[in-house]
Amino acid sequence: MAPPRFDRHPWVPDSGRKKMWKLPKQYSHFAFGAIQAAVTCAVASAIASMQFVAEGTFISHWLRAYFFSWIAMLPVVVIVAPFIRWLANRITN
Template structure:
């Protein structure tokens, strides 16, 4: 299945934010509360709280970052 190119920014933001929030929420949950029987439920709760903030943030910030990177690279 191919997704039309016009959705590439949305797909990029979705994928980047899911990966980023999964890694960070898991790491922070583990560091702050350790690993026990409730780890995955706490991790998911952290993910579910952070992702709705991260996804639109990536959509807004990514174009700016791309412009900055293109200006400072050759």
């Protein structure tokens, strides 16, 4: 009997596609920072762009604000994340 496969769901047929490329574990904090910055900037720029809904230009303003805020926040998040993790560990059990 063949060992079970854990790389895909049993009810999804194998399409023959290659597996998704992954970053090594040592870079997980960079991936975390990029994803966290992306989500935070998406929400914040959407809230800041709400005034453009009535004009019908929300999407263009939101995308521009999202792009510039993500570019600005990514280095901040990646640099500050280790300190935040250290601080969170210090103030919790």
